[in-house]
Amino acid sequence: MGYQGIELWANHVNNGANLKEIKEQLQEYNLSVPMVSPYFDFTAGKQKWEQSIETAKHFVEIASFLETPLIRAFTGIVGSHEATSAQQEDCVRGLKEVCSIAKDSNISIALETHPSTLVDNVNSTLNIIAKVGAQNLKVNLDIYHMFEVHKDPLLALDSLYPHMAHVHAKNAIIKPEEREKAKHPLLHDPQPKADFVGIKSLAEGEMDYKPFINNLLQKNYGLYVSVEWFGTNPEEAALKDLKYLKELVRAPCPQLNKQAIVS
Numbered sequence: 665m666g667y668q669g670i671e672l673w674a675n676h677v678n679n680g681a682n683l684k685e686i687k688e689q690l691q692e693y694n695l696s697v698p699m700v701s702p703y704f705d706f707t708a709g710k711q712k713w714e715q716s717i718e719t720a721k722h723f724v725e726i727a728s729f730l731e732t733p734l735i736r737a738f739t740g741i742v743g744s745h746e747a748t749s750a751q752q753e754d755c756v757r758g759l760k761e762v763c764s765i766a767k768d769s770n771i772s773i774a775l776e777t778h779p780s781t782l783v784d785n786v787n788s789t790l791n792i793i794a795k796v797g798a799q800n801l802k803v804n805l806d807i808y809h810m811f812e813v814h815k816d817p818l819l820a821l822d823s824l825y826p827h828m829a830h831v832h833a834k835n836a837i838i839k840p841e842e843r844e845k846a847k848h849p850l851l852h853d854p855q856p857k858a859d860f861v862g863i864k865s866l867a868e869g870e871m872d873y874k875p876f877i878n879n880l881l882q883k884n885y886g887l888y889v890s891v892e893w894f895g896t897n898p899e900e901a902a903l904k905d906l907k908y909l910k911e912l913v914r915a916p917c918p919q920l921n922k923q924a925i926v927s
Contacts, residue, residue, distance in 0.1 A: 665903055666910075669696035671736075671890045674703060677726055687730055698888040699734035699774060699804065699830050700727050706758035707740030707751040707782065713758055720762040720773075727771050734774045734829055735766060736804055739781045744788035755782050756795045763798035774804035774829050777820075785813045786823045793827055802829035806892075808836065811871040818879055825883060833909070834892035835869025838862035860894035865901060867908045877912040 670690075677683060677700065690697060702723045704716035723735050739755045747755075763773050775783050775792065783789040783803075793801055803824050810820035821828075842861050866873050880889075889909065893901045 665899075666906055667695070667902070669698050669888055671888075672697055672700045672730070672732075674701060674723075683726065683729055690730070696888075697730050697732040699736050699890070700730070700732050701736035701776075704737050704758070704762070705740040706755040707742045707747060712740070713754060716758060717761055717765075720765055724766050724769050724771055727766075728769045732771070734772050734802065734804070735762075736830075737762065737773045737775050738778060739775070739783060739792070741780050742782070743780050743784050744782050747782055752782065752795075756792065759792070759796045759801060760798060763796065763801050767798070767800050772800040772802045772829055773798075774802045776804040776832065777806045777810055777824070779809055779812070784809070786810065786820050789824060801827075803827040804830040804832060806832040806834075807876060808832075808834050808869070808871055817871060817876045821876065821879055821883075828885075828887070830887060831880070831885075831889040832892050833866055833873070833889050833905070834894070835864050835866045835871050835873070836862040837864055837868075837870050863893070863895035865908065866891070866905045873908075874912055877909065881913065 672686075677686065700723055702719050704719060705712040706716055720735070727733075727735055737759070739759075740751070742751060759773065759775075766773055775789065777783050777785075777789055782792055789803060793803070805820065805824055805828050807817050807820065810824075811817045814820055838861060864870075891902060891905045891909070893905070895901060
């Protein structure tokens with residue numbers, strides 16, 4: 665298809681997966697793994713907190729074997745406005761522990777900006793990063809969700825760019841009644857069990873990706889953008905979204921300098 669890498673979801677590398685075989689396939693197809701994406705929950709009590717630490721240890725081993733620099737992190741399934749002080753403190757403590765575990769293997773932890781987590785808006789994300797204070801705590805910018813909150817993806821990009829290590833790109837058109845019914849229709853689901861409503865291609869959803877991609881190029885962003893898809897026909901969607909992103913990169917805004925285009 666022309667992709668340079670593949671982000672591996674927890675279920676891709678759990679349940680008895682043969683990591684040696686996966687690594688051989690990656691090498692055969694010349695694919696990098698910019699990030700592996702398990703699930704943590706530091707806000708649901710002692711048992712979930714301790715399970716998250718064990719999950720982190722397991723995925724540090726996986727990431728090391730696959731030569732992957734990032735492990736994606738969710739904070740839990742409680743939003744920043746609903747979280748208690750204790751939940752906030754538990755999360756900070758958990759992230760400090762996970763960052764410490766990953767540091768020895770030269771791996772960073774990438775907080776995914778997402779609804780119903782403690783990093784569901786720009787300010788709360790910056791607050792968590794400051795409280796943890798670990799150099800290897802980064803941001804996986806799920807830009808559509810920041811667009812949902814702030815309506816200005818460039819504001820989110822500018823604010824979080826110093827901490828960014830990865831980008832998730834998806835798009836949707838979600839009707840107000842659908843949002844009210846589902847609260848967060850695109851909430852992560854480890855299985856997944858949910859039917860995701862409103863999913864659209866990157867070109868057809870409510871967020872305009874052209875200014876965002878242009879701004880990434882202007883900033884000389886040299887890391888990965890993962891295409892996320894929760895609808896039907898994933899192979900068709902993967903081809904369509906990759907073609908669209910390549911078109912945006914080839915046709916940048918007029919003020920973009922040549923150095924940024926090359927990078």
